[in-house]
Amino acid sequence: MVKAADRAKNPARSSVWLEKRAARAGGGPAGLDRDRIVAASIRMLDEEGLAKFSMRRLAAELNVTAMSLYWYVDTKDDIIEFALDALYGEIDLAAVDAAGGWQGRIRALALAFRRMLVRHAWASPCAGSYLNIGPNAIAVGTKIQEAIRDTGLPLHGLPGAMSAVFQFVYGYGTLESQFGRRAAEAGMSQDDFFTEAVSAFRDDPEFAVQVADMKEILDERVSHGSVSDIWERDFAYALDILIAGIEVMAARTE
Amino acid sequence: MVKAADRAKNPARSSVWLEKRAARAGGGPAGLDRDRIVAASIRMLDEEGLAKFSMRRLAAELNVTAMSLYWYVDTKDDIIEFALDALYGEIDLAAVDAAGGWQGRIRALALAFRRMLVRHAWASPCAGSYLNIGPNAIAVGTKIQEAIRDTGLPLHGLPGAMSAVFQFVYGYGTLESQFGRRAAEAGMSQDDFFTEAVSAFRDDPEFAVQVADMKEILDERVSHGSVSDIWERDFAYALDILIAGIEVMAARTE
DNA sequence: CTGGGTCTCGTACACCGTACAAGGGCTCTC
DNA sequence: GAGAGCCCTTGTACGGTGTACGAGACCCAG
Numbered sequence: 001m002v003k004a005a006d007r008a009k010n011p012a013r014s015s016v017w018l019e020k021r022a023a024r025a026g027g028g029p030a031g032l033d034r035d036r037i038v039a040a041s042i043r044m045l046d047e048e049g050l051a052k053f054s055m056r057r058l059a060a061e062l063n064v065t066a067m068s069l070y071w072y073v074d075t076k077d078d079i080i081e082f083a084l085d086a087l088y089g090e091i092d093l094a095a096v097d098a099a100g101g102w103q104g105r106i107r108a109l110a111l112a113f114r115r116m117l118v119r120h121a122w123a124s125p126c127a128g129s130y131l132n133i134g135p136n137a138i139a140v141g142t143k144i145q146e147a148i149r150d151t152g153l154p155l156h157g158l159p160g161a162m163s164a165v166f167q168f169v170y171g172y173g174t175l176e177s178q179f180g181r182r183a184a185e186a187g188m189s190q191d192d193f194f195t196e197a198v199s200a201f202r203d204d205p206e207f208a209v210q211v212a213d214m215k216e217i218l219d220e221r222v223s224h225g226s227v228s229d230i231w232e233r234d235f236a237y238a239l240d241i242l243i244a245g246i247e248v249m250a251a252r253t254e
Numbered sequence: 255m256v257k258a259a260d261r262a263k264n265p266a267r268s269s270v271w272l273e274k275r276a277a278r279a280g281g282g283p284a285g286l287d288r289d290r291i292v293a294a295s296i297r298m299l300d301e302e303g304l305a306k307f308s309m310r311r312l313a314a315e316l317n318v319t320a321m322s323l324y325w326y327v328d329t330k331d332d333i334i335e336f337a338l339d340a341l342y343g344e345i346d347l348a349a350v351d352a353a354g355g356w357q358g359r360i361r362a363l364a365l366a367f368r369r370m371l372v373r374h375a376w377a378s379p380c381a382g383s384y385l386n387i388g389p390n391a392i393a394v395g396t397k398i399q400e401a402i403r404d405t406g407l408p409l410h411g412l413p414g415a416m417s418a419v420f421q422f423v424y425g426y427g428t429l430e431s432q433f434g435r436r437a438a439e440a441g442m443s444q445d446d447f448f449t450e451a452v453s454a455f456r457d458d459p460e461f462a463v464q465v466a467d468m469k470e471i472l473d474e475r476v477s478h479g480s481v482s483d484i485w486e487r488d489f490a491y492a493l494d495i496l497i498a499g500i501e502v503m504a505a506r507t508e
Numbered sequence: 509c510t511g512g513g514t515c516t517c518g519t520a521c522a523c524c525g526t527a528c529a530a531g532g533g534c535t536c537t538c
Numbered sequence: 539g540a541g542a543g544c545c546c547t548t549g550t551a552c553g554g555t556g557t558a559c560g561a562g563a564c565c566c567a568g
Contacts, residue, residue: 014436014439014440014447014450014451015451015454017454018450018451018453018454024514024515025514026514026515027514027515028514028515028516028564029515029516029563029564030515030516032515032516054554054555054556055555055556055557056554056555056556064516064517065516065517065518066517066556066557067516067517067518067557067558067559068515068516068517070557070558071514071515071516075556075557076555076556076557124382125379125382125383128378128379128382128428128429128432129379129432129435131436131451131454133451133454133455138455142468145468145471155470155471155474156474156478156487156491157491157495158471159471159475159484159488159491160487160488160489160490160491160492160494160495161491161492161495163422163425163426163429163488163489163492164422164491164492164493164495164496166425167422167424167425167426167428167429167492168417168418168421168422168425169425170421170425170428170429171417171420171421171422171423171424171425171428172417172421174382174421174424174425175382175417175421175424178382178383181383182268182383182385185268186268193268196268196272197268197269197272197385197387199272200269200271200272200385200387201387201392214396214399216409217399217409217412217413220409220410221413224410230413233410233414234413234414234417235414235417236414237410237411237413237414237415237418238414238415238417238418238421239418240414240499240503241411241414241415241418241496241499241500241502241503242418242495242496242499243499244498244499244502244503245494245495245496245497245498245499245500245502246495246499247502248495248498248499248501248502249494249495249498278545278546279545280545280546281545281546282533282545282546282547283532283533283534283546283547284546284547286546286547308523308524308525309524309525309526310523310524310525318547318548319547319548319549320525320526320548321526321527321528321547321548321549322546322547322548324525324526324527325545325546325547329525329526330524330525330526509568510567510568511566511567511568512565512566512567512568513564513565513566513567514563514564514565514566515562515563515564515565516561516562516563516564517560517561517562517563518559518560518561518562519558519559519560519561520557520558520559521556521557521558521559522555522556522557523554523555523556524553524554524555524556525552525553525554525555526551526552526553527550527551527552528549528550528551528552529548529549529550530547530548530549530550531546531547531548531549532545532546532547532548533544533545533546533547534543534544534545534546535542535543535544535545536541536542536543536544537540537541537542537543538539538540538541538542
């Protein structure tokens, strides 16, 4: 029974997870349920994207009216925050433990995180602007901390190292997933889309000099294979750099 | 005179910059102008945020009706894309050249990029989902390529190295700016906001074990100073890792 | 039978992006 | 001077959005 009046007491709550109230039971005639709402949301977000996702459409999917959802949830943002945390749950932490050494665990975590972002193109805009303090996000964060802690870096370097690796993964996953999303929306393959995007400045005489500089890199890129091969290769190389860098910094302070 | 019919021929154009049409002159009675529109947009976005930014509000700011804007611009998204590119123009590339060595130039570029993202909290959600192929973005990208090229890394490693550094900066800037934005929206200092966010799991008995693991890091963090000091320190350390990693990888292939 | 909680729905409000057509004012041509 | 035509601005309208509010429908306890 948290109605508007109660909600108004907490006007700028910055995350659902800071709300202490428990989830609604949900044995009503419509068979609604917070978990069902979140699951349906993820399905719709995956299929139609963040832009088309609306309370009315979600409600229709669940054979219910929009306002029914508000019994289980305070705002649309809360649904998205729940959905986002559920995505963190897709990351298989047991598999991470199976990898050997902190290097292996960091690689495994980075890859799983990146794959999650790419699989759900709506996730990275959300992850970027919410707090990510749900239980699944925290669990992933803890695993990350454990891995970073084992690098042998000094205490004051641990947060920086965590950022170096996982803010990179977030950025990379964002780039990759949004590129894929826009290509799909334009009805093109990623390869065609890449060609079109490059054409924006390749054809512009003002950028002729710059293009000459880039040409070598672009050519190497194209000759290497498809865009999706490139995503893999560059990601792997970046991780190599990061791990090498951590090893060096750890050795320096021994 | 690109009207709806013409626009429909290019239904899913993925960037303003792929449009060939030149900007509208704009000597009309209202003194409107694409540059004026973009400048006003940046001002409003800085002050009120992406969520409150609307065509009607922007038009009111310019003493004009919403539909007038559509003479100079095809969609709201186009305005944002123009505004975003203008932000890249704030990055002082001449100052970057003044820094010594590729290490210095990478540090200078990274810092300037991060500062830009933090100064304009609306920028990182946008930068994440648009293509960033406007003239200013390309100019920055070119400077980045030049710096990376001088690292001595093999050709096939250059894109990965670029990503390692600048997707990290993007991710870090996103985290920092969105954290600042949410704190401001909640009417708190970043320090208070941080405390509240941590409390979400610190108080939860389920996470007691995890918190024990984190405690050392959190304590070190708090003892080090304010949140904004921490942002600086961790960013610097992450860049140290990245540069060390690049140096190692370059040496390996010599 | 009568509450009162749990859940769903209908209606309504303010706001959004933008399509469309109707102008006003200017300049250029006859 | 009259008219045509372009540049720019506006009014109105459509189909959406999130969600506040109040009215019910159902069920279970007293």
